[in-house]
Amino acid sequence: MELVVIRHGETQANAEGRYQGALDIGLNESGQRHIARLADEVAATQAPFDRLLASPLLQTTESAAILSRQLGLPVELVPAFRERDVGLFEGLTLVEARTRYPELWARNITQRWAESPPGGETIDEVIARVSQGLTELVSTMQGERILLVAHGVVAKVIRAVTIAGFDDFFEWQLPNGGMLSVRLSLADGGPLRFSRPLDGCD
Numbered sequence: 042m043e044l045v046v047i048r049h050g051e052t053q054a055n056a057e058g059r060y061q062g063a064l065d066i067g068l069n070e071s072g073q074r075h076i077a078r079l080a081d082e083v084a085a086t087q088a089p090f091d092r093l094l095a096s097p098l099l100q101t102t103e104s105a106a107i108l109s110r111q112l113g114l115p116v117e118l119v120p121a122f123r124e125r126d127v128g129l130f131e132g133l134t135l136v137e138a139r140t141r142y143p144e145l146w147a148r149n150i151t152q153r154w155a156e157s158p159p160g161g162e163t164i165d166e167v168i169a170r171v172s173q174g175l176t177e178l179v180s181t182m183q184g185e186r187i188l189l190v191a192h193g194v195v196a197k198v199i200r201a202v203t204i205a206g207f208d209d210f211f212e213w214q215l216p217n218g219g220m221l222s223v224r225l226s227l228a229d230g231g232p233l234r235f236s237r238p239l240d241g242c243d
Contacts, residue, residue, distance in 0.1 A: 042179055042225045043186045045087070046196050049096075049104040050076040051217040059134050060151075062161070063126040065099040075218045076104045080111035083188075090114060091185040094178075096123045096192060105190040112188070121174025124192035127151060128161025152211055154237060164194075165237070171198040172233055179225045179232045196221055206235040 050072030054061040068076065093114040095105035105116040130138045130151065139146040142158070150158050157163045178187065191199075196215040201207045203223045215221055225232035 042182055042184060044175075044178065044189060044199070044223050044225055045090070045187070046189050046191055046199055046215070046221040046223070047079070047083075047104070047108070048193055048196055048215045048217055048219050049098075049100040049190055050079075050107075052100050054132070055217055057134065059132055060127050060130040060138065061100075061124065062128075062131040063098065063124055064131055067099050068103045072100075072104075072217060073107070076107045079218050080108045083108065084111045088186060090188045092117060092182065092187045093190075094119045094122070094187060095190040096120075096195070098123055098192070101190045101192065108188065108190065114188075119174060119189075121170055121177070122189060122191045122195050125164070125167045125194040126157075126160070126162045128158035130158045130161070155240065167194060168198050168202065168237060171195055172202055175199065175202070175225060175232055179227055183227065199223060201237070202233045202235050204234070207237045210237070 050068045052061060052066040052072060053069045054064070054066050056069060056071070090112060093105060093109055093112060094117050095101045097118045097120055102116065102118070109116050129142060133141065145158055150156055154164050193215060197210055197213060200213065200221055200223070201210050203225065
């Protein structure tokens with residue numbers, strides 16, 4: 042199975058450098074234009090897709106709707122690929138988060154595997170959720186070519202567990218409207234090739 046991941050188009054929160062997390066925020070005008078251009082490019086240059094999947098958040102469903110019109114595929118929502126919830130940090134800029142929650146900021150709380158800002162998800166929880174979603178895709182869509190509209194942290198996890206490992210997990214970033222392609226199979230025990238580092242390695 043080939044899985045092509047597209048990160049949703051830009052939102053105003055992205056443009057302002059805010060933690061967007063699991064907030065339902067629609068695309069801004071720039072994001073709408075970018076995804077429309079990308080949809081034209083995908084239709085013209087990519088091999089046909091069998092399915093179009095999306096996270097259920099607004100920024101991904103709006104992006105997927107634009108792609109759907111161009112590709113002629115219905116959008117299927119997959120909750121496993123929603124973005125990480127960053128709790129108290131959601132909607133804040135980096136400066137605001139550092140100012141309001143200095144103790145959490147000093148601990149680099151968003152980049153700890155087993156911890157998160159209060160009310161949020163840990164990275165470990167997101168890895169488990171996304172990994173389960175990938176395993177379910179492979180078990181039900183073998184041989185298909187899938188387009189998934191998802192999020193930045195989700196793309197990080199998919200790349201890390203399938204093709205790249207976790208060495209550059211915190212440095213690598215898929216930009217808004219960027220694309221990532223991975224091949225998944227049930228061979229050799231399943232599609233997930235890499236595990237995140239043990240505690241103490243973060």
